[in-house]
Every structure is written in structure tokens, then in C-alpha cells.
Amino acid sequence: MSPQPSHLDSLLPALSEAYGPPGRETGIRAALRRALKGVGATSEDALGNVHLHIPGKGPRLLLTAHMDAPGVIVTRVDPSGLARLSILGQSSAADWIGATVTLNGTARGVVGWDRPRDPKETREIEPEALYLETGLGSRQAPKEITVGTVGALLDRAERLGNLWCGGNLDNRAGCAAILAAVKNARGIRNDLHVVFSAQSDLGARGAATSAFGIEPDVAVVLDVAFVGESKGAGDIALGKGPCLGLKEEGYLPHPAALALVKRAAKAARVPHQWLIRESGGSDARAVRAARSGVPTALVAIPARKTGGPRVFIHASDLEQTVKLLRGVVTTPYTGEKGSR
């Protein structure tokens, strides 16, 4: 039951280049629904989350990954034709310098930065200092680009040796892992709900409403974690397997949900690392707090930042994550009783 690398090899680049800034996830939503054809019936809700239900007899298991990727929004167009930007979500202004941005059909451009005159200037780079040059010029740009136009990173993941490199791998890697795990999966032992959530980068908004609607018995949230961000249990590294989340802002794992994931990892012989985040977090906090609370675990694929728009992910971590998720959907959840 090893995952098919050939499938991921075509899936990941395709998902990575789909358009999907937070709140305007049109391209990725279409790409995921296409990829899910034949797996089960999909639907879309008010926030734009993609739902898939594979009915089964066991407990209701929610497997979820956010599909939105970093975005920008135009705040004005200067008389010179440069569009000024504000950032949608949590990415830093520095991450955008040099990035190619698509305004979803309207135009595309490259993000520049008004570099301070004083080379010793070390203040943090503010979004106000970014601009988007579309080449449309001073006449056309103000006509074609309006305030509020949303943009996303235009980037297709590529393979470099054992690594994947791409701009939207957070969290298209997680989406790809779930897709690969549920496609042709046999022996599913739960009533499986899959959600590709919207607006995660704006504060886990899509995950909150999805979890409210589904009322799962147990949930596993899939995201990425960055080298350098885990404290307390040793830093995480590429190539050493998926991370199991132990702590985030607003989130601690439920012992029974964590036990389910650990049991699946052990059975599938998947090595894992620990993730302890002091600041920031994934959709896990919204899912675990939905309704009267949902036993929730977090699985994160290790990633390394470049200081620019792109990140690295190890191909074996992705494959191991698929194996782990296969294990999760085929392991019956036994609740509190089986947790210790």
C-alpha cells in the first residue's frame, strides 16, 4: 500500500499553481473538485470550503487541510501605474519581494520594494513599501486595476533532487497528501469527511464553519510547519517525517485524537517529529473549539523557508504523510477508551 510517487509528481505542481488567495479560492477549488471526481460527491459552502463525504459505518472522522495560499489586495494605483498593496493574511511583506503575482485574469505583475535610500536602514519591510509593476503603464493600469483587486503568487512547484520547491506549498502539500491518501483508499473504517478549507490565513474562518456543520467525533488537521519554528522538543528538520502537533496558540491536542495518529504512524512504520509552536497556529484551534469541542490532532509537513516567496519540502516527508493519513482513515477511532 505504498503511495504512488508518480501521482504526487503530477498532482503537487498542478495544485501549487492554482489560484487561491484567502477568500477568493476559485482556482484551487476547481482543481480539487476535478481531482476528487470519482472519489465521492463534493460540495461547496458559504465560505467556499470544499467538502467530500465518503460514508462509512464508524465514527465521524474529519480530515482537513486549508487550500488558501498567501494573497495581496490592491489598495490604490499610483498615477505612475504602480499598484500599491496590502497583504491578505499572515505572510510578511519581505516574502513578496520579487514574486510574480497574478490578479486572476486581469493582469500579472512582479512585486517590487521601495528600497530605503540609507543602506544602513534596518527597519522591518512594511507592506506600504511594496508595489506591483504590471507594465500596463500610467494610462491603462488605473483603468484595469481597481481598489480591492485580489492577487496571488503565480508559481508552479518544481522538483530539485529530493526536494519540492514552490511558493504555495503551504498548504497545497497538505491538500495533495489528503487527496493521495483518500484516492483509491481501501478499508476506510470511519465515516469520512474531507474538507479543503478556505480563509485559513485570515484566522481559520473556513475550518470553523465546516467543523460546526459536520460535528465530527474526531478530527485530524493537516498543515505545514517551518524549520526553526518548533521549540522545546528540538527543532524540526526536512526528511525526518511528518510532525505531530503538541502545542500551538489556542490549541493542545486531544489525547484520544493524538493516540489515533500515533497508532496509525506506528502501524504504517512512519517516522515522526514533534511540533511545539509558541506563536501562530493552524486550523486546529478552530476545529477543536467547534460546537461543544472536537477531539483534534494536528499533522504538519516540514518545510523550509527561503526568505523569499518560495519554500522547500522533502519528497519523502510528503510520501510518509500520505502513508500516515492512509493509516488514520483505516484505523477505527476508539475514543477515550483506546487513548491510553
Next chain:
Amino acid sequence: MNGNRAPRFQEGILEAISNAPGVSGGEEAVRAILADYARERVDSMEVDPMGSLVARIEPARSSRGTGSPRGSRRGRGPHVMLCAHMDEVGLMVTAVEKEGRLKFRRVGGIDPRILPGQPFRIGARGVRGVIGALPPHLVPRADRDKVTLADDLYLDIGASTREEAEERVSVGEYAVFDTTYEAWGTTRKGKAFDDRAGCAVLASLIQRRPPVPVTAVWSVQEEVGLRGAAAAARRVGPDLAIVLEGTASGESPGSPPEEQYPYMGRGPALTVQDRSLMAHARLLDSIQETAKRHRVPTQWKRPGVGGTDAGRIAISGVGVPSAVVSVVCRYIHAPAAYLDVRDAQRTVTLIWRTLESLKKEWP
């Protein structure tokens, strides 16, 4: 033709609720005015446990309807929640000092630089007070460019002892800017146009039976964390929501024109995104197309700033498609705001026409 006209903006309501006090958590006076106005015009009304005023009004029985039975979802259009918050920013009295001065805390976002020297009305009885400030004669030269920290400011009601002060004011009472509504030309001046402008627009929209089922929510505690609307949305469970706001004009003399938007007097401002919300794309498109069709001028609100009740409504329950339409006001969160009464009418018209479109377009 007359029956097809959009309702008229009710300026009398704006004047009454602008003058009334209603700091977050103490919205009773504003609510009472709106409840009196709404009672005869809606099918049912309640004050919810948070204090928001929630009124339901059924659509007119349409002669052009599809002939579907009354009560069925199809043909009636979506159930729309229209929401405007009643609360305003202000002060709360936190202590009465020995010398009769009142210490206070700010409630909601007030820039402390605008406070010194301002007159206020305190409590339900409207006791007058001013925030003490030394005249320039007595301010040391070195301190003239400095602003007194909010913690060092106090309210002076002219009492000289604690006992005297406590006869007129008690700890926990709210204070509002002492400003009276005025009109000249198309400009209107008053306090708390954020969001009494939205409240008055909403009141104007329920004069007649709307094209679709509407629940009007005048919410509480928006300025301290969008609280009332979050609770109301769970209770109402609408198909869609449109939040009506009084939003900040960006006009600041000296800045390049492309940086100054939105402008007072240039029509309702539409939100794409703020800190709490990504507006629902299809609902926003529908509002924009309606504006074009009915030649209502619109402009964009500045992305990325502020937050509104819509952010909380959008993520309530399984999620609610939500948008925000605002009357652009100068000088909000300050003693006196301005708005252009034509913008208020355009906002009423735009929302009414949008409800008509939604009846046809929304599944």
C-alpha cells in the same frame, strides 16, 4: 410607479438616535427610539439576551410571483439579515476622587489626542462635564507639543468634593460627546454617525414590506469586539447578511487624490476586505451590478482596515455569505462627524434594489 420607488431615508430617526447616548453596553436609549419606530412596521420584534433589537418583516405578497404557496422557500427569496450597530465609542466613569473629579476609561477606539477640553454628557440624566485641560498660559513651554496620556485625564463636572460629585454621577456610568445634530445644505453633523447612520438606513428600509424576508438587527457592543452581532446571527440563522455601516472618509488635505478615498458625498462605499471579513464574492458582485443598473454611484472602502459585525456573522454556524455597505462619514470616533444626506438616501436605494435582485438571483 410610486409603489416601485425605493423607500425614503428617514432623517428624523438619524437626528433622534445621533443625539441619544449609547456607548457599548449602554445602548438602551437608542434601542428605545428604534423600537418605538419599528414596532408598528414589523411582524415580530424582540430584544435578544445580549441587548440587540431583532425585528422580522415578511415580504409583500407579490402579484408577479411564481404562484408558489405562501411559506415555501422558493419564490420568496433568501432570508436576509440586515445589521447595524447601535453602540458608539465613549467613556466610562471608573472612580470619583476626593476633590470631586472623575477618573474614566475609554470604551472603544478613541484617540486620546482628541480628548482634552472636550465637553461630555454623563449617564442617563446627561450630567455635563468637561475633560480638564490647562490653558496654554499655564502649560510649560517644554510640554506644549505633548499630549496628555489618557490615564492622566479626568472629567470635571464642577463638583468640589466626592460627596457632591456622587450625588450626580456614579461609577460605571457612561459618557458621550456633548454634540447636537445639525443640518446645512446636504451636510449633516452629529455624534456617533458610526453607526447611527447605518441604524437610520436600516430603519428607513423597513418602512414598507421588503422584496424578501428580512430580519433587521440593531446590534450592541460592536465597538468592543463585534459581540452583539455574533450572538444575533446564531439566533437568526439567515441565508445572507448585509451590514450597514458609517465608515471613515479618507479625505486628508495635502495627500495625493488616489490616497484620499473614500470620499463623503460620492455614494455608498463597498467593502472587499477588512480585518474581519472577505466579502462574499457573489453577493458583492450582485450589489455592484445592482448599483450599476440603478445608476447609484459607489466607491471602494479602503481594504485592510477596520472590522465590522459582518466578520462575525460570516463565520457563524455553517457560515453566512456577507457583505458591508457604508455611508462615508468624516471624523468618526470623534466629537462630531459629518455625512452627506444624499449618501444616506443612495445607501437605502442601493440596499432596497439589491434585495429586489436577490429575490430573483439568489438560489
